[in-house]
Amino acid sequence: MSELSKITFVIGGARSGKSSFALNRASELPGKKVYIATAQAFDEEMKERITKHKEERNSDWDTIEESMNLAEVLRTASSTHDVVLIDCLTLWLSNLLLADKDLEKEMQFFISSLITHHASRVFVVSNEVGMGIVPDNELARRFRDISGRLNQQMASVADEVYLVAAGIPVRIKKEDGYAGYYQKN
Amino acid sequence: MSELSKITFVIGGARSGKSSFALNRASELPGKKVYIATAQAFDEEMKERITKHKEERNSDWDTIEESMNLAEVLRTASSTHDVVLIDCLTLWLSNLLLADKDLEKEMQFFISSLITHHASRVFVVSNEVGMGIVPDNELARRFRDISGRLNQQMASVADEVYLVAAGIPVRIKKEDGYAGYYQKN
Amino acid sequence: MSELSKITFVIGGARSGKSSFALNRASELPGKKVYIATAQAFDEEMKERITKHKEERNSDWDTIEESMNLAEVLRTASSTHDVVLIDCLTLWLSNLLLADKDLEKEMQFFISSLITHHASRVFVVSNEVGMGIVPDNELARRFRDISGRLNQQMASVADEVYLVAAGIPVRIKKEDGYAGYYQKN
Numbered sequence: 001m002s003e004l005s006k007i008t009f010v011i012g013g014a015r016s017g018k019s020s021f022a023l024n025r026a027s028e029l030p031g032k033k034v035y036i037a038t039a040q041a042f043d044e045e046m047k048e049r050i051t052k053h054k055e056e057r058n059s060d061w062d063t064i065e066e067s068m069n070l071a072e073v074l075r076t077a078s079s080t081h082d083v084v085l086i087d088c089l090t091l092w093l094s095n096l097l098l099a100d101k102d103l104e105k106e107m108q109f110f111i112s113s114l115i116t117h118h119a120s121r122v123f124v125v126s127n128e129v130g131m132g133i134v135p136d137n138e139l140a141r142r143f144r145d146i147s148g149r150l151n152q153q154m155a156s157v158a159d160e161v162y163l164v165a166a167g168i169p170v171r172i173k174k175e176d177g178y179a180g181y182y183q184k185n
Numbered sequence: 186m187s188e189l190s191k192i193t194f195v196i197g198g199a200r201s202g203k204s205s206f207a208l209n210r211a212s213e214l215p216g217k218k219v220y221i222a223t224a225q226a227f228d229e230e231m232k233e234r235i236t237k238h239k240e241e242r243n244s245d246w247d248t249i250e251e252s253m254n255l256a257e258v259l260r261t262a263s264s265t266h267d268v269v270l271i272d273c274l275t276l277w278l279s280n281l282l283l284a285d286k287d288l289e290k291e292m293q294f295f296i297s298s299l300i301t302h303h304a305s306r307v308f309v310v311s312n313e314v315g316m317g318i319v320p321d322n323e324l325a326r327r328f329r330d331i332s333g334r335l336n337q338q339m340a341s342v343a344d345e346v347y348l349v350a351a352g353i354p355v356r357i358k359k360e361d362g363y364a365g366y367y368q369k370n
Numbered sequence: 371m372s373e374l375s376k377i378t379f380v381i382g383g384a385r386s387g388k389s390s391f392a393l394n395r396a397s398e399l400p401g402k403k404v405y406i407a408t409a410q411a412f413d414e415e416m417k418e419r420i421t422k423h424k425e426e427r428n429s430d431w432d433t434i435e436e437s438m439n440l441a442e443v444l445r446t447a448s449s450t451h452d453v454v455l456i457d458c459l460t461l462w463l464s465n466l467l468l469a470d471k472d473l474e475k476e477m478q479f480f481i482s483s484l485i486t487h488h489a490s491r492v493f494v495v496s497n498e499v500g501m502g503i504v505p506d507n508e509l510a511r512r513f514r515d516i517s518g519r520l521n522q523q524m525a526s527v528a529d530e531v532y533l534v535a536a537g538i539p540v541r542i543k544k545e546d547g548y549a550g551y552y553q554k555n
Contacts (some may be wrong), residue, residue: 013500015518130198132317132502133325140503148200152352163350167522168542172353315383317502318510333385337537357538
């Protein structure tokens with residue numbers, strides 16, 4: 001990976017190692033770093049997980065907890081920090097959906113904030129949620145659709161995309177513009 | 186990708202961009218094109234989606250809506266058109282299952298129609314549905330098993346196979362016969 | 371693939387062809403072979419499946435059915451056989467969970483048995499279960515988390531890792547130590 005890349009998008013399943021991979025890659029870079037956590041601590045389990053994650057990051061990292069206004073926080077954070085890591089889009093979408101926000105509008109805000117304000121190096125983590133059986137639940141189906149579309153938009157503006165499975169990162173996009181293995185091999 | 190390839194199989198999760206990828210690739214090819222849609226418009230949402238998809242294809246494309254008799258339609262279509270795109274196998278299987286058809290027999294009909302009658306260039310789109318947790322529902326488990334087996338059969342007769350994630354196509358099979366990354370890298 | 375590899379880890383969705391791929395690869399190797407089946411035959415369907423699988427393996431293969439004590443069985447088997455195939459980790463985890471075992475401890479036993487006793491060539495098959503929508507069911511969520519973590523641990527100690535989709539194996543790790551496509555391309 002070239003250090004010149006600006007936006008790295010990391011997708012993977014639950015417990016695929018996607019966040020650790022993004023964190024490790026980001027930690028190797030020089031400069032001021034900020035971790036934007038979209039998780040909301042609804043229960044004890046979640047609180048513990050958030051605290052544990054915070055301890056795993058070394059003192060190089062500032063932490064911002066923001067469950068909704070991701071576009072704005074990204075805008076600010078990328079002017080004060082060199083490296084921004086957003087973890088993760090799926091929880092953010094889920095927060096918006098539960099709060100009955102206009103998802104299309106929020107997604108557009110976020111993507112345009114990402115395109116126009118990434119002076120710094122940005123890592124974005126998201127879940128792949130569309131490779132299981134169609135959910136019975138209508139809300140789950142809607143969420144799955146929107147997640148998939150957001151992941152597509154993210155991948156199209158990202159300079160590089162990794163799909164992580166069992167902790168192994170597989171780079172599936174490498175350069176500016178449209179890219180895929182089929183052009184290289 | 187060589188223009189000589191005859192069957193291209195495209196799999197991916199929900200909203201992975203698999204249909205758009207197949208459509209874009211197919212649209213680049215010369216000749217008369219036909220889009221075989223297996224979706225049934227049970228409700229307004231589905232009707233809108235089908236109409237929207239139809240508008241996205243340009244006037245080069247004819248459209249056939251066929252939810253069940255895919256083998257027969259493919260046979261006819263490949264004699265009248267140069268490029269055939271089937272979208273998608275998963276909905277077709279789901280239609281057959283709901284109509285209580287003999288799935289094994291229908292799958293064999295389809296695969297043999299595909300092998301023997303593809304004078305034209307054929308693209309087939311399908312869903313990956315087996316990478317989530319085991320469904321509670323017995324019918325869903327059965328559907329998942331059959332889908333997986335059909336995807337395997339499709340991939341084994343296809344000249345090239347793409348796995349699409351977040352809109353990014355990853356070619357996982359390249360040539361006639363058995364192929365996989367492990368032989369090349 | 372080099373014959374020198376010691377541990378091969380194969381992951382994939384339901385009916386992805388992961389077991390067949392592992393079995394085919396393992397069958398090509400010389401020496402005494404043992405298949406360790408973790409499936410429990412709770413019902414007729416499962417019994418038939420197990421019998422069918424047994425018939426598919428040729429007479430080169432011994433079979434051990436072990437639903438729980440995988441670490442111990444692996445230890446013994448790898449001293450009496452040249453090639454060991456474990457199919458699959460996901461069912462094993464599921465058995466442990468249903469029997470209310472200490473999953474963390476069992477996982478550690480297994481991984482350390484794998485690292486210290488693989489004089490023979492070992493193949494391990496597992497399911498990817500984390501790429502669907504978050505399950506409603508708390509136990510399913512817990513299982514998904516643990517499966518993902520076990521898959522990560524397996525991949526990190528494996529010499530090579532394959533992700534299988536639609537019967538196509540994609541090698542995502544190739545050598546000792548940490549590896550991924552991003553270092554090679």
